[in-house]
Amino acid sequence: MNSAQIEIQLIASLVAIACAIPGTFLVLRKMAMISDAISHSILPGIVIGFFITQDLNSPLLILLAAFTGIITVVLVEYIQKTGLVKEDTAIGLVFPALFSIGVILIAKNANDVHLDVDAVLLGELAFAPFDRLFIGGTDVGPKSLWIIGSILVITIGLLLAFFKELKLSTFDKGLAASLGFSPAIIHYGLMSVASVTTVGAFDAVGAILVVALMIAPAATAYLLTTDLKKMLWLAVGFGVLSAISGYWFAHWLDASIAGSITTMLGFIFLMVFLFAPSKGIIAVMYREKQQRTEVSLLTFLLHLKNHTEERERHVNHLQEHINWQKVRAKTVLDLALKNNMIVVNKNIVSLTKKGDAFTSKAIDYIITNEDAQIEDMKDDFFLFRG
Amino acid sequence: MDITEYFSLVFTDYTLRTITLGTAILGAVTGMLGSFAVLRKQSLLGDAISHAALPGIAIAFLITGAKDSNTLLLGALVSGLVGTFWIRGIITKTHLKSDTALGLILSLFFGFGMLLLTFIQKQPNANQAGLDKYLFGQAATLVESDVWLMAIVTGICLCVLLLFWKEFKLLLFDADYTKTLGFNTKFIDILITTFIVLAIVLGLQTVGVVLMSAMLLAPAAAARQWTNSLATMVFLAAIFGAFSGVFGTAISASQNNLSTGPVIVLVAAVFVAFSFIFSPSRGLLFKQIRFIKNRRDLELHKTLAFMYHIAETHENISHPHTIKLLNNFQGFTKKTLQKLVEKNYATIDGSMWSLTDLGFETAANLYTKQNTEDE
Numbered sequence: 001m002n003s004a005q006i007e008i009q010l011i012a013s014l015v016a017i018a019c020a021i022p023g024t025f026l027v028l029r030k031m032a033m034i035s036d037a038i039s040h041s042i043l044p045g046i047v048i049g050f051f052i053t054q055d056l057n058s059p060l061l062i063l064l065a066a067f068t069g070i071i072t073v074v075l076v077e078y079i080q081k082t083g084l085v086k087e088d089t090a091i092g093l094v095f096p097a098l099f100s101i102g103v104i105l106i107a108k109n110a111n112d113v114h115l116d117v118d119a120v121l122l123g124e125l126a127f128a129p130f131d132r133l134f135i136g137g138t139d140v141g142p143k144s145l146w147i148i149g150s151i152l153v154i155t156i157g158l159l160l161a162f163f164k165e166l167k168l169s170t171f172d173k174g175l176a177a178s179l180g181f182s183p184a185i186i187h188y189g190l191m192s193v194a195s196v197t198t199v200g201a202f203d204a205v206g207a208i209l210v211v212a213l214m215i216a217p218a219a220t221a222y223l224l225t226t227d228l229k230k231m232l233w234l235a236v237g238f239g240v241l242s243a244i245s246g247y248w249f250a251h252w253l254d255a256s257i258a259g260s261i262t263t264m265l266g267f268i269f270l271m272v273f274l275f276a277p278s279k280g281i282i283a284v285m286y287r288e289k290q291q292r293t294e295v296s297l298l299t300f301l302l303h304l305k306n307h308t309e310e311r312e313r314h315v316n317h318l319q320e321h322i323n324w325q326k327v328r329a330k331t332v333l334d335l336a337l338k339n340n341m342i343v344v345n346k347n348i349v350s351l352t353k354k355g356d357a358f359t360s361k362a363i364d365y366i367i368t369n370e371d372a373q374i375e376d377m378k379d380d381f382f383l384f385r386g
Numbered sequence: 387m388d389i390t391e392y393f394s395l396v397f398t399d400y401t402l403r404t405i406t407l408g409t410a411i412l413g414a415v416t417g418m419l420g421s422f423a424v425l426r427k428q429s430l431l432g433d434a435i436s437h438a439a440l441p442g443i444a445i446a447f448l449i450t451g452a453k454d455s456n457t458l459l460l461g462a463l464v465s466g467l468v469g470t471f472w473i474r475g476i477i478t479k480t481h482l483k484s485d486t487a488l489g490l491i492l493s494l495f496f497g498f499g500m501l502l503l504t505f506i507q508k509q510p511n512a513n514q515a516g517l518d519k520y521l522f523g524q525a526a527t528l529v530e531s532d533v534w535l536m537a538i539v540t541g542i543c544l545c546v547l548l549l550f551w552k553e554f555k556l557l558l559f560d561a562d563y564t565k566t567l568g569f570n571t572k573f574i575d576i577l578i579t580t581f582i583v584l585a586i587v588l589g590l591q592t593v594g595v596v597l598m599s600a601m602l603l604a605p606a607a608a609a610r611q612w613t614n615s616l617a618t619m620v621f622l623a624a625i626f627g628a629f630s631g632v633f634g635t636a637i638s639a640s641q642n643n644l645s646t647g648p649v650i651v652l653v654a655a656v657f658v659a660f661s662f663i664f665s666p667s668r669g670l671l672f673k674q675i676r677f678i679k680n681r682r683d684l685e686l687h688k689t690l691a692f693m694y695h696i697a698e699t700h701e702n703i704s705h706p707h708t709i710k711l712l713n714n715f716q717g718f719t720k721k722t723l724q725k726l727v728e729k730n731y732a733t734i735d736g737s738m739w740s741l742t743d744l745g746f747e748t749a750a751n752l753y754t755k756q757n758t759e760d761e
Contacts, residue, residue, distance in 0.1 A: 089603055093603055100600075101652070
């Protein structure tokens with residue numbers, strides 16, 4: 001590993017951390033798409049800043065771009081407040097228009113300079129180590145490392161200082177407001193951080209990767225925990241993991257670093273989406289299947305309790321009378337036998353004492369719908385879980 | 387070339403005619419289907435799908451090795467549909483919200499597509515140049531066969547819309563009721579979603595990934611302001627979309643260095659801004675006018691009620707009182723007084739006012755109405 005490689009990985013990891021922190025709150029506040037909107041609509045800000053300074057590295061660019069990001073948020077909120085369209089439509093109207101203005105400005109005036117739309121959207125991490133910062137003639141490292149480093153320090157500082165306020169206003173806006181925290185200030189503060197992070201990071205990694213780094217790690221973490229602190233740590237971890245593994249994947253494929261970091265993010269999300277212990281798709285499907293079996297079992301037990309005639313209680317009758325298409329009757333029968341709810345004698349099914357007591361309780365619960373009833377049942381049986 | 391020259395050339399010049407027709411048809415079909423997306427609160431789906439189509443284009447190219455636009459669009463369609471259904475899976479199976487799911491799929495698919503594109507660029511295949519036109523769109527690359535494809539898809543779309551009109555409408559406004567009526571809501575849902583994806587994919591070549599969502603939303607959002615009827619809205623959205631396409635092409639053709647996609651989007655945005663401000667029933671301008679008018683009426687009524695209370699204490703209701711009395715109370719303007727005179731509710735004689743019979747009666751009615759409402 002040479003120093004350029006280390007620097008690239010360092011920059012990518014710092015961007016990942018800087019994005020994961022505001023991203024977590026955006027995901028929790030159901031504002032994930034705002035990051036996409038900001039990442040596109042900062043373009044005119046950058047272009048105008050470039051016209052003024054003629055320098056792609058000027059801090060004015062970052063300021064103007066971040067300001068455009070805030071304008072986007074304000075515009076979206078204004079349109080939404082008029083009540084003419086819904087919030088998502090407002091987002092979808094604002095950012096393409098701003099982006100179009102940016103693209104037209106570039107096409108009309110800046111065709112000959114190094115400011116093309118591809119670079120803004122996609123970035124090129126591989127070039128980041130070549131753009132170095134000199135202080136008094138000494139080389140102190142890549143410029144983007146310093147930019148994103150300072151943004152990260154500010155972000156972490158704000159996070160530590162306002163963690164309580166952020167947490168409260170994210171989960172209970174009304175309570176936060178009544179306790180005297182201004183939700184508006186926190187909202188715009190968060191938007192400013194997201195906006196500045198987007199601008200600071202896109203030069204190195206491109207707008208799309210910024211969006212991916214904001215949303216994907218937070219969403220992945222949200223599938224694994226509901227604890228805010230844990231979620232933040234997990235999001236940071238997933239971000240850094242994909243940044244580093246993505247770099248090596250790109251190295252191996254000889255393809256875009258931003259693209260492969262996103263791909264890694266996607267892969268990790270897919271894995272968690274499928275295999276997460278309680279909220280993963282497989283766990284959910286397994287639980288749904290079990291619940292279906294349990295409901296069928298209950299239906300079956302109630303049927304037994306209601307019918308004393310032998311004809312109605314024959315094993316073969318299972319499929320006929322109660323129309324179970326998906327859950328096989330045998331599964332239900334086995335489950336009931338295993339739980340000592342029924343006995344099968346010459347293919348005639350009858351309730352055991354335990355089964356009878358259980359079924360009476362279940363009827364009680366269904367009729368009264370009182371939670372006290374179900375609490376007992378949960379212990380001796382697994383019905384109505386979660 | 388200026389705009390007038392453009393319009394005279396449209397009918398004779400092959401390239402211009404093709405591009406204009408293409409963007410017009412595209413605008414019409416996206417406007418039409420966009421109405422459903424907007425009303426179903428799926429506005430940002432267009433943004434997500436258009437990004438999600440990118441890896442499909444790249445994979446289709448990797449498999450066939452050729453740049454046939456129909457194959458690439460097929461790839462885009464498949465990957466757009468995969469993205470859509472994954473979004474739906476995330477929303478229904480996990481506690482992640484729809485905006486997270488949209489943003490996630492959008493950025494992940496697009497990033498993966500970029501990875502594939504850069505991978506393709508490294509391949510020793512001279513064919514690959516120009517794949518990135520799908521990112522930002524290039525209306526100039528439209529050829530006659532593309533326009534035919536658009537026209538055919540639009541035709542099919544129109545037929546399906548007419549055929550399933552009732553079902554679509556019902557599903558839009560009351561999904562649960564539709565289900566209880568025995569309609570297969572899943573089928574209708576998939577049908578409309580597939581057509582939305584199809585329209586988006588068709589537009590990729592013309593306006594590109596980034597701007598496609600605006601094509602879907604803007605005409606529909608503009609049309610929504612003018613009507614409350616679904617049929618009118620769909621029709622208007624198609625018209626707005628088609629006009630955005632034609633005007634956008636005309637403006638971009640009349641200047642150098644002006645890409646068509648962004649101009650079309652901006653023209654559509656102008657339609658939206660115009661509709662937001664000037665639509666008679668929902669527009670901001672008339673809303674503001676109504677607001678001011680209501681406030682004036684209210685003030686007028688307040689003055690009248692106050693006058694009524696004073697007049698009530700006298701046997702003769704037209705007993706004159708000084709205007710000062712009113713001014714001391716809340717500073718009512720000369721204008722409101724003048725209005726009262728105009729309406730023949732009061733008369734003014736020098737610095738004195740008195741209520742007329744009509745004014746007294748109106749005020750009494752107002753008063754009793756208020757009282758009964760209070761109780």
